[in-house]
Amino acid sequence: MTDLLPTTAQPAHPDPASPTFAVISGEQVQKALTGREREITDLVEATYRVHGAGDSVNPPSYFLRFPDRPSSRIIALPASVGGSVGVDGMKWISSFPDNVRSGLPRASAVLILNDPTTGYPFACLESSIISATRTAASAALAADWFSRNRPRPTRVGFFGTGLIARYIHTFLAGTGWDFEAVGVHDLAADSAAGFCAYLRQSGTDAEVTVHDSAADLIRSSDLVVFATVAGQPHVTDASLFAHNPLVLHVSLRDLAPEVLLASANFVDDVEHCLKADTSPHLVEQRTGNRDFLNGTLNDVMLGRAAPPPDRPIVFSPFGLGVLDLAVGKYVYDETAAAGNLGLIDNFFHDLRRYG
Template identity: 80%
Template sequence: MTDMLSTATEPDTPHGGRVPSFAVISGKQVEEALGGREQELVDLVEATYRLHGAGDSVNPPSYFLRFPDRPTARIIALPASIGGSARVDGLKWISSFPDNVRTGLPRASAVLILNDHDTGYPFACLESSVISATRTAASAALAADWLSRTRSRPRRVGFFGTGLIARYIHTFLAGSGWTFDAVGVHDVSPDSTAGFCGYLRQTGATGQVTVHDSAEDLVRSSDLVVFATVAGRPHVTAPGWFAHNPLVLHVSLRDLAPEVLLASANFVDDVEHCLKADTSPHLVEQRTGNRDFLNGTLYDVLQGRAAPPGDQTVVFSPFGLGVLDLAVGKYVYEQVARAGELRLIDDFFHDLRRYG
């Protein structure tokens, strides 16, 4: 392995082309490239949504690998391609094994492969759990901003689920200018709750922190509710909990019963992606036989084609798009390359002679 960035000295192929390089970027490098750049990354995610909405991307359905002997686990493949200045193709391969938490390991792990736009050759493999959490949190912060522009900006935030994603979302809210008078916390795991509260103390988070034993109390006392759980089916079934019309970031996608969504204004990141795999919006479509409950996409809001009502609960349900991973991954690659810290794998590609 070569700890250097260099393509000028790479050998030529027999026909004069450059031998493709391949880099491995570690989680530590990813974190260093992304840390403290929350607003810049929110802006990057917004620009990517605009590219996707304008059709300058390819984002086919995600592919789910499930296991009969491990019904709670899954691995998902998210292929995608994005144009604009990034011009990159690739694939995120992300696993979700909830039982990991009992042994002290994070639930999710992931890698991201970046492919060259012109040759198709993969040129980098990046540890991607941090990239995935970053794009999720940046998307949530972006949605919170745009979906609150027609209503009073929330001052009380509640986190339903207190794992890695909740931490990243709070970090990105704070890093993009949000402050809160109160921070509510609820989780079925006391250890997760304690860990999240410790993070809040260490970072000097604004707002009085309250741990709620009751899910209902958390929802009713929050103007901005963040669902970041590992729920596989709806467990919040009472529309009355949302009578105060909060803004809801339904990041984990399967927490809210159809009754709650039918009583709310609903926005998604991508209609076709979100309404499948038994997400809460998909369950609504199955029940009603239509998609009339949807008010629009986040891109519609960005373009001014849709506006969230100020007198109704607003729910944002993002499926999570592979193009966002590509945009953030390419950003990381460029940061590491500029710093001269790419770790190139010597001779990763072999036998490049067409006829031997």
């Protein structure tokens, strides 16, 4: 069996003449990211800007589905990001909702980083934490930008209380959000209770309320976070949003077309988001056009689009592979700088063209 060799001093970029391969565990990933919410949110913003400027490649995700397990899927997100990150790679992430019944998280993932000069993969990282982190950083970034021309929300409601909800709350708190009230709603009572326990441990001073109905949660929140595993829309009443909240529609399939058509709609990437029967995709199918879209998050950051203050704002981020690469490369560089890369000895064994 090949040994994992801890290193004492490794460069942040692999030497093309002598390719190496590192495995970075979830524990190492978490160590590199914990307490860095502002820094990672800034990194995600910079990556969105690089992507918006065209210095990236982010092809459509590929969904591996199973006829005998229709609720499960594994998704491949290949990407390349330029700028100061400069890395290629792919996230391979599974979503098996039935895991929750046995106490396992729904999602698991790995991230492969490739050297853009040689194409050699140089690292494999546990990526469920990276994926949750980039999702949460994107949500916190959007919440900031979309609330700049309206009163900053003070009441947040979480619809769905799993890992992603926890990370989003952590990133909101870590980037300066201070809420008077936190609402919680989940179809599973034990999940709602677990999230409330996390909130208490987080040290929040906010009043925490568990809502029995989705309607009560939405009406009592001016920032609503959807982080569910819903496969099709289940919130259909647009009047629930009459108080014009900011909605982070992270799980993409919760809101019926009627809700989106009554709102201002922003996405992270138009082509990616309007696929796979997401709520925005359903609106496009119904209307035959994309006129309901107000723009992208990058449009807002560049001043090309402005969220209206007098309508509900719905941000539906598909989640881009370039964000995973940027956060993954950050983790790799931090781990390398600390001298803690676990290199697999002789992973690339036969490097001589003619033997």
